[in-house]
Amino acid sequence: MKNAPPSETGLSAQIAQSIRDAIVSGDLPVDERLPSEAELSDQFAVSRSTVREALKRLAAQSLIRTQRGATGGAFVNRLTFEDAYGQQITTSALLLSMNAVDFDTACEARFALERACAPLSATRRTADHLATMRAEITRQAQPGLSDESFCASDVAFHRALVDGAGNPVLSYQLAGAVEAIEPLMNMITFTARSRTHIVGLHTAIADALEAQDATKVDALLADLATYTAQLGRSVADSKKTPA
Amino acid sequence: MKNAPPSETGLSAQIAQSIRDAIVSGDLPVDERLPSEAELSDQFAVSRSTVREALKRLAAQSLIRTQRGATGGAFVNRLTFEDAYGQQITTSALLLSMNAVDFDTACEARFALERACAPLSATRRTADHLATMRAEITRQAQPGLSDESFCASDVAFHRALVDGAGNPVLSYQLAGAVEAIEPLMNMITFTARSRTHIVGLHTAIADALEAQDATKVDALLADLATYTAQLGRSVADSKKTPA
């Protein structure tokens, strides 16, 4: 953990980067205790406030956790898949909303990625995954459901599909793609007819997964992608000509 | 930006979350100036240090940027795809290294995702993307190249393939998958023969992309996935029986 090379950014950012490098490079292993704030102040020759700001930066990235008390301090945090999910979803959602990503682009990305893990899911999905999907399909078929709840259930359905691939790295990557699109989907008004259509496709997908028919799952997902894009386009059109 | 509900975490974390919510919900639009640190101190009834720690947390996530001077302050930052790339790559790399994700799993995820955008890339790749891939192939064929440089060039090749899909959301998602695996790939010793094989596949992939033959690209990527996994497995085996 040597002194960072001089830069134009603030001191706390430099110190944070210096420690971050030590963590990423494995120099500071998981659960290792960092020097106390006072010691870091000495090492980097800055005040304790500056050190604290640097540590807060790292904490915001879940790179460290802090504990109070006699044996407390800052410890290198084991980044869990769950931690990473959360960050991914927040970041993806902001990216989409702040950069005016159109529905088509987001939709295309989402289904392309989802189709990537369909064959794996067809092979490895467990009874649990199938049960989750069936349960969400049942909920989606209920008449009184709000559009928001319908979307949330849709996300849950697709997450089960993705998780069925049994690859946590894939699940992590897909979490952003699938969940971040939810706000965009929420702008769609799902008519009774479109819901029926989607539920039908979901059912067919679950059936195909149960039958381990990867080809059919892929084809059905392609259908769903086309249909969803079409729904999105109709919303965009109706906005262009509101009268 | 109302006061956060009481929680067990620190004050600065609560304040950061409060502001974060305001940003994510769109309550604070991009480029909006936050109240000055002194004003935030008053609003949240905490000291300026605490406010600063909260702001540093947000800065670490690229949610805000700060500027000094009379008209300075903290501004809501437009999260760019580039910002998101960086975070994704760091997070993914840490996830892999800290959770002992095996090479097979990471490899499977990477190629599954990459194959997802192959058909799009076959349709949309520009001359630029093809030129980048050809250039990297040329570099990969040079004899004196270190394993690290070979890997770096490999990453550049695949990034060009992914970027060829012309979907920034896909590129963002894939950046983590492709780049984060580089450290794992770096542990592989690429013999002259394996390099020749890989370069051959890369050339075939570039040819197929130029011919816009999506089916062939997919098949070749499958081959490359199999071959890479095989290389990784041989490294793992030789480690088990070092004598």
Added chain:
DNA sequence: AGACGTTTAAATGTCTGACAAATGAAAAAT
């Protein structure tokens, strides 16, 4: 010796006040 309560030291969390540095705007001088 062992169990139990007390003290104590170490560490983070928070507050206060101060000064430095940057920066744009207003005021002043030319």
Added chain:
DNA sequence: ATTTTTCATTTGTCAGACATTTAAACGTCT
């Protein structure tokens, strides 16, 4: 009208203090 100077505002950094939490060290009693 233009340039220069001054000035107020805001972030960046520092120093010191106190509160709070926590586990270890210590002492006491059985």
